Amino acid sequence: MKHHSVFPGTPLASQAYRTASMGQELICDLRTLQRIGPHAGRRFWASCFGGVILGLLWMGAVIPLAMGSHKGADEHHVVSDSGIEQSVGHAIAGAPFQIYLSEGGGTDEQGSRKQARVDDALQTVIGAFNHMMAHRTDYARFDEALSKGALQKVIIEPKVVNRDGKEFLILVVRTAQPNQVKLLISASGLEEQGYLNHPEQLVPVLAREFQWVVSKSDTTPKRQAKELPSDLKQAPIKTNQEIAELSGEERDHVLQALFRTYLTTTDRYNSLEGQSYYETGSTTRIPPAQPDSTTKLYDIRVREALQKIVREPYFQKQTPKAVRSLLNGKIWNVAFADIHNRDWATRTRVVPREQSITVGEQDKTIQPAMVLINIHRSASPDDPFFEETRGLPMGALPAETLARVIAREIQDNITEKSMRGHVAQDELSAP
Structure with a gap:
C-alpha cells in the first residue's frame, strides 16, 4: 500500500516548473537640437555621442540580468x-x-x-x-x-x-x-x-x-461528497485504555453505537450506484437487481468485517491499532468504492490537522479518517495481505478475509497519515 481525500480540504500542491517570458527593449531617442549660437553643432554631436555611450552602458548592465531571469516561455525549454x-x-x-x-x-x-x-x-x-x-x-x-x-x-x-x-x-x-x-x-x-x-x-x-x-x-469535475457532521458532542468514543479493558462483545456494542452517530460504511460519492457486484470467492460479476443493490450488499459486508475486527481476539493481538482506531474516533468511514483510475486495492485518507473536528463529551480533537476498498482491484505483490487474498478482486473477498485486509490497512497507515493529513495526491482520486 502506497501513499499525496474525499474529505473537504485544500490539497497540497505538487512542485511544478513555472516558466515566464521576459523581454527587454532598448530605445535610443536623440532629439535634434535647434542650432542656437556658434557651438550648437558641437553640442549636438556631444549629446549624441554621450547618449550612445550611456545606452551601451545600460545594455551591458541590464541585458545580462534579463538573460539570467529568462525561464523559457517556449514549452520546449x-x-x-x-x-x-x-x-x-x-x-x-x-x-x-x-x-x-x-x-x-x-x-x-x-x-x-x-x-x-x-x-x-x-x-x-x-x-x-x-x-x-x-x-x-x-x-x-x-x-x-x-x-x-x-x-x-x-x-x-x-x-x-x-x-x-x-x-x-x-x-x-x-x-x-x-x-x-x-x-x-x-x-x-x-x-x-x-x-x-x-x-x-x-x-x-x-x-x-x-x-x-x-x-x-483528467480535469473533469469530480462528484461532490456530503459534508461531515460537525455536532458530535454525544459521540460515544472511548479512550485507548477503556477499549483495552472491554470484552469483545462490549467492543461490538460500542461499534454499533458509533454506527448510529458518525461511523459510515458506504462510499460518500455513491460510486457503486448501478455497478455489478462479485460472487464471494469468484471473479464472476453479477448485474444489480436495483441501482442501489451493490451499495447495500457491500455495506453489509463491510459492517460484518468491522464487527469481526472489534470482537475477535486475533485482531486485538495482531492489529490492536486497528481495533482502537475504530472505537476511539479516528475512523469515520470504511467503504467499498469504484475508483477505476487507481491501481491500489486499499487506501487510508485523513483530513489535514487544520480541519480537525471536536467530538465526545471530553471535546477530543481528531482528524477524521476513512478507509477505501477499491472494488475491482486485486492486491499487488507488495501488499501485506497479498497471499491471503489469493488474487481475488477486493469485491470478491469473504468477510473473514476482508476483515484482515481492512485491519492491516489501518494498522500500517493510520498513524503516519494522521500526523500529516494525507490529501495531496489522493484528493485527485475521488470516485
Missing part, C-alpha cells in the same frame, strides 16, 4: 534546479512526448560526477520507455495515457522535490495545458534505488506511475 536550460528533446520512437534533460551546473569534480549521473539517467529512462513502447498493450495505464495524449514531456532532474522539500523518485505535475501533465524523474533517486543503467528494473516502477498521469491529467 526546461529549467533545472540549477538554472541551466536544456532545450533538446530526446525522442522515443512512436511516442508523442520527448525526454528532456535538465543539466546540472559545476565544472569541478563533483559537478562532473553529477552530470555523468544525469546522462546515465537519461539513457536508463530512454531504455525503459523504449521497452514500454515495444510492449505498449502490456501496460494499460501507459497505453491509456498515450491514447489520451496526457503526457506532455518527461524531464530528468538531478533531484526532484515537492514544495515541502520531500524528495521523489518520480513526480507527476500539471501543466498550463488542460489534460496534460509532465513527468519529473530524479537522477539521484535512480542511482540511490539501484535503477541507474538498469532500464528493465525501472519499467514496472515507471508503469505504475502512469495511474497518476491518467488521473492528474
Whole structure:
C-alpha cells in the first residue's frame, strides 16, 4: 500500500516548473537640437555621442540580468534546479512526448560526477520507455495515457522535490495545458534505488506511475461528497485504555453505537450506484437487481468485517491499532468504492490537522479518517495481505478475509497519515 481525500480540504500542491517570458527593449531617442549660437553643432554631436555611450552602458548592465531571469516561455525549454536550460528533446520512437534533460551546473569534480549521473539517467529512462513502447498493450495505464495524449514531456532532474522539500523518485505535475501533465524523474533517486543503467528494473516502477498521469491529467469535475457532521458532542468514543479493558462483545456494542452517530460504511460519492457486484470467492460479476443493490450488499459486508475486527481476539493481538482506531474516533468511514483510475486495492485518507473536528463529551480533537476498498482491484505483490487474498478482486473477498485486509490497512497507515493529513495526491482520486 502506497501513499499525496474525499474529505473537504485544500490539497497540497505538487512542485511544478513555472516558466515566464521576459523581454527587454532598448530605445535610443536623440532629439535634434535647434542650432542656437556658434557651438550648437558641437553640442549636438556631444549629446549624441554621450547618449550612445550611456545606452551601451545600460545594455551591458541590464541585458545580462534579463538573460539570467529568462525561464523559457517556449514549452520546449526546461529549467533545472540549477538554472541551466536544456532545450533538446530526446525522442522515443512512436511516442508523442520527448525526454528532456535538465543539466546540472559545476565544472569541478563533483559537478562532473553529477552530470555523468544525469546522462546515465537519461539513457536508463530512454531504455525503459523504449521497452514500454515495444510492449505498449502490456501496460494499460501507459497505453491509456498515450491514447489520451496526457503526457506532455518527461524531464530528468538531478533531484526532484515537492514544495515541502520531500524528495521523489518520480513526480507527476500539471501543466498550463488542460489534460496534460509532465513527468519529473530524479537522477539521484535512480542511482540511490539501484535503477541507474538498469532500464528493465525501472519499467514496472515507471508503469505504475502512469495511474497518476491518467488521473492528474483528467480535469473533469469530480462528484461532490456530503459534508461531515460537525455536532458530535454525544459521540460515544472511548479512550485507548477503556477499549483495552472491554470484552469483545462490549467492543461490538460500542461499534454499533458509533454506527448510529458518525461511523459510515458506504462510499460518500455513491460510486457503486448501478455497478455489478462479485460472487464471494469468484471473479464472476453479477448485474444489480436495483441501482442501489451493490451499495447495500457491500455495506453489509463491510459492517460484518468491522464487527469481526472489534470482537475477535486475533485482531486485538495482531492489529490492536486497528481495533482502537475504530472505537476511539479516528475512523469515520470504511467503504467499498469504484475508483477505476487507481491501481491500489486499499487506501487510508485523513483530513489535514487544520480541519480537525471536536467530538465526545471530553471535546477530543481528531482528524477524521476513512478507509477505501477499491472494488475491482486485486492486491499487488507488495501488499501485506497479498497471499491471503489469493488474487481475488477486493469485491470478491469473504468477510473473514476482508476483515484482515481492512485491519492491516489501518494498522500500517493510520498513524503516519494522521500526523500529516494525507490529501495531496489522493484528493485527485475521488470516485
